[in-house]
Amino acid sequence: MNKFSISQLYLYYDNFCALTDINIDIEDKNITAFIGPSGCGKSTFLKTLNRMNDLVDGCKVTGEVLLDGTNIYKDVDTNLLRKRVGMVFQKPNPFPMSVYDNIAYGPRAHGVKSKAMLDEIVEKSLQSAAIWDELKDRLRKPALALSGGQQQRICIARAVAVSPEVLLMDEPTSALDPISTSKIEDLVLELKEKYTIIIVTHNMQQAARVSDKTAFFLLGELIEYGNTNDIFSMPTHKKTEGYISGRFG
Amino acid sequence: MASDKGDPGQKSQKFWENFMKTLFFISALTSVIAVFLICIFLFAGGIPAMFKIGLFEFIFGRKWAPNDVPPLFGILPMIMGSIYITGGAIAVGVPTGILTAAYMARLCPQNLYRVLKPAVGVLAGIPSIVYGFFGMVVIVPLVSQVFSANGNTILSASILLGIMILPTVIGISETAIRAVPESYYEGSLALGASNEWSIFFVILPAAKSGILAAVILGVGRAIGETMAVIMVAGGQPRLPNSILDGVRTLTANIVTEMPYAADLHREALIATGVVLFVFILIINLLVALLKRGGN
Numbered sequence: 001m002n003k004f005s006i007s008q009l010y011l012y013y014d015n016f017c018a019l020t021d022i023n024i025d026i027e028d029k030n031i032t033a034f035i036g037p038s039g040c041g042k043s044t045f046l047k048t049l050n051r052m053n054d055l056v057d058g059c060k061v062t063g064e065v066l067l068d069g070t071n072i073y074k075d076v077d078t079n080l081l082r083k084r085v086g087m088v089f090q091k092p093n094p095f096p097m098s099v100y101d102n103i104a105y106g107p108r109a110h111g112v113k114s115k116a117m118l119d120e121i122v123e124k125s126l127q128s129a130a131i132w133d134e135l136k137d138r139l140r141k142p143a144l145a146l147s148g149g150q151q152q153r154i155c156i157a158r159a160v161a162v163s164p165e166v167l168l169m170d171e172p173t174s175a176l177d178p179i180s181t182s183k184i185e186d187l188v189l190e191l192k193e194k195y196t197i198i199i200v201t202h203n204m205q206q207a208a209r210v211s212d213k214t215a216f217f218l219l220g221e222l223i224e225y226g227n228t229n230d231i232f233s234m235p236t237h238k239k240t241e242g243y244i245s246g247r248f249g
Numbered sequence: 250m251a252s253d254k255g256d257p258g259q260k261s262q263k264f265w266e267n268f269m270k271t272l273f274f275i276s277a278l279t280s281v282i283a284v285f286l287i288c289i290f291l292f293a294g295g296i297p298a299m300f301k302i303g304l305f306e307f308i309f310g311r312k313w314a315p316n317d318v319p320p321l322f323g324i325l326p327m328i329m330g331s332i333y334i335t336g337g338a339i340a341v342g343v344p345t346g347i348l349t350a351a352y353m354a355r356l357c358p359q360n361l362y363r364v365l366k367p368a369v370g371v372l373a374g375i376p377s378i379v380y381g382f383f384g385m386v387v388i389v390p391l392v393s394q395v396f397s398a399n400g401n402t403i404l405s406a407s408i409l410l411g412i413m414i415l416p417t418v419i420g421i422s423e424t425a426i427r428a429v430p431e432s433y434y435e436g437s438l439a440l441g442a443s444n445e446w447s448i449f450f451v452i453l454p455a456a457k458s459g460i461l462a463a464v465i466l467g468v469g470r471a472i473g474e475t476m477a478v479i480m481v482a483g484g485q486p487r488l489p490n491s492i493l494d495g496v497r498t499l500t501a502n503i504v505t506e507m508p509y510a511a512d513l514h515r516e517a518l519i520a521t522g523v524v525l526f527v528f529i530l531i532i533n534l535l536v537a538l539l540k541r542g543g544n
C-alpha cells in the first residue's frame with residue numbers, strides 16, 4: 001500500500017527550481033532511503049512531505065503530494081499534518097527542558113492533560129526509542145545535558161510521542177559516533193513495524209543496511225527508485241552506479 | 250620602523266601609545282571612582298542617622314513625622330510604598346512588555362515592525378516629567394472617575410510606571426527571544442504544535458533568563474523613578490490599606506523634604522537614600538548572578 005503518492009512535484013526557492021518533476025510512491029510500514037550528493041534536494045523533498053517548507057520565504061510548490069489519498073497542499077491543517085508526519089532533524093534539537101517535558105511536549109500541545117496519561121506516553125515513547133532504561137531515573141534532568149546520541153534518541157522519542165504515521169529522518173546519525181549510529185539504525189529497523197520511515201543519508205552502508213527501498217536524487221531530479229537490493233546490486237542508471245560506488249558526490 | 254631605538258618616529262609612536270593607554274585607563278577609572286565616592290558620601294551621611302534613630306525604628310518604624318516633638322523617623326511606609334508601586338508596575342508592565350516583545354520578534358508583519366520598534370524607542374526617551382504630566386492629566390482623572398475616589402493612588406502610579414518600564418522590558422526581552430535558536434521553533438512545529446503554542450511553550454521558556462533580566466532591570470527603573478511618581482501617587486507618608494490609597498515612595502520622600510530639611514531630619518533623608526541604594530545594589534547583584542547563570 002502507498003502511504004505517499006507524489007506526482008509532478010516541482011519546488012522553487014524564488015526562481016531556483018530545487019525539485020524537478022518528482023514522481024514517487026512511498027510504501028506504508030517500510031523504510032525508504034533518500035540518497036544523493038549534497039545539494040541535490042533530499043532535505044527539500046523531505047520537508048515538502050510535512051510542509052516544513054512553508055516556513056521558507058519564497059518557497060513555492062506545484063504538483064500533487066497525496067498522503068493516504070489526500071493532497072496535503074490542499075485543504076489540510078498543517079498542524080494535523082505534522083502530527084501525522086513527524087520529523088527528526090539532522091542536528092539533535094531537544095528543547096531546553098527536562099527529558100520528561102521534552103517527550104510530553106507534543107501530547108500536551110495536542111491537548112493531553114492527565115498526568116497519568118502523560119507518564120504512560122513518556123515511558124512508552126522512551127521505550128520505543130530504546131532509551132528508557134538509560135534515562136528512567138533521570139527524567140527530570142535537562143535534556144541538553146545528555147550526549148548527542150542520547151539527545152537524538154530523545155528527539156525520536158519526542159516525535160513518536162504524538163503517535164505519527166510517518167517518520168521523516170534527515171541524516172539522523174550524521175552528528176553521531178558509530179555506537180550511537182548503530183543504536184539508531186537498530187531503532188529505525190524496530191520502528192518500521194509501526195511507522196512508515198523515510199531516511200535521508202549520505203552513508204551508503206546505512207542505506208543498504210536499513211532500507212527496503214532507495215531513491216537516488218541528483219540536481220533536484222529523481223534519477224532512480226527501487227528495491228534497495230536491486231539499486232545496490234545492479235543499478236539501471238550509470239549515474240546511480242557512479243554515486244553508490246563512490247565515483248562522485 | 251622596527252629598527253633601532255633611536256628612531257624618532259618610533260619614540261613619538263610610543264609616546265602616543267602610552268598617552269592613549271593612560272587616557273583610556275583614566276576614563277575607565279572615572280566610573281569606578283564615581284561609584285566609590287557616591288558610596289562614601291551616602292554611607293557617611295546616612296549611616297550615623299540610622300544609629301541615632303535606631304536601625305530598627307528607622308526601617309520598621311510605621312510613622313514618619315519629622316516635625317513632631319520628638320520627631321519620628323520611620324520609613325516603613327515609604328519602603329512599602331516603593332515595593333507596592335514597583336510590584337504594581339511589574340504587574341502592569343511585565344506581561345504587556347513580554348507579549349509585545351514576543352509579538353515584535355515572532356509574529357508582527359515587517360511593516361508594523363517598522364513602526365513599533367521606533368515607537369518603543371521614543372517611549373524610552375520621553376523625560377519622566379512628561380510621563381508625570383501624562384499621568385496627572387490622563388491616568389489620575391481616569392482612576393478617580395472609575396473608582397469615584399481621589400485619583401492620586403498606588404493604582405495610578407503603578408499604571409504609569411508600568412508604561413515607563415515597557416521599553417526596558419520590551420527591548421531586552423526582544424533581544425532574548427530573537428536569540429533563541431530557530432531549531433527549537435522548528436522542532437516544535439514539526440510535532441504539530443501551533444505557532445502560538447510554540448512561542449509560549451518553547452521560545453519564551455528558552456528565553457527566560459534574558460526575560461528575567463529584563464524584569465529585574467524594569468524593577469530597577471521603577472524603584473528609582475521619582476518625578477513621575479510624585480505627580481500621581483499622592484505622597485502621604487503612611488502605610489496604605491489598598492491600591493486606592495495614596496502613597497509615598499523612598500525617592501519621593503527624599504525629593505519632597507530635602508529642600509527644607511535640616512540636622513537629623515536631613516540625615517534621615519540621606520539614610521533613606523542609603524536604603525534605596527541598597528535596593529538598587531541587590532537588583533544589580535541579581536542581574537549579575539543571572540548573567541553568570543546564563544553562560
Ligand SMILES: Nc1ncnc2c1ncn2[C@@H]1O[C@H](COP(=O)(O)OP(=O)(O)OP(=O)(O)O)[C@@H](O)[C@H]1O
Pocket residue numbers: 013016018036037038039040041042043044045056
Ligand atoms: N531556504 C532555501 N532558500 C534557497 N535555496 C535553498 C534553500 N534551502 C535549500 N536551497 C537550495 O536547494 C537545493 C537543495 O538543497 P537541500 O538542502 O534540499 O539539499 P540536500 O540534498 O539536503 O543536501 P545535503 O546533503 O547537503 O543536506 C540546494 O541547491 C540549496 O542551495
Ligand SMILES: [Mg+2]
Pocket residue numbers: 042043044170
Ligand atoms: Mg540536507
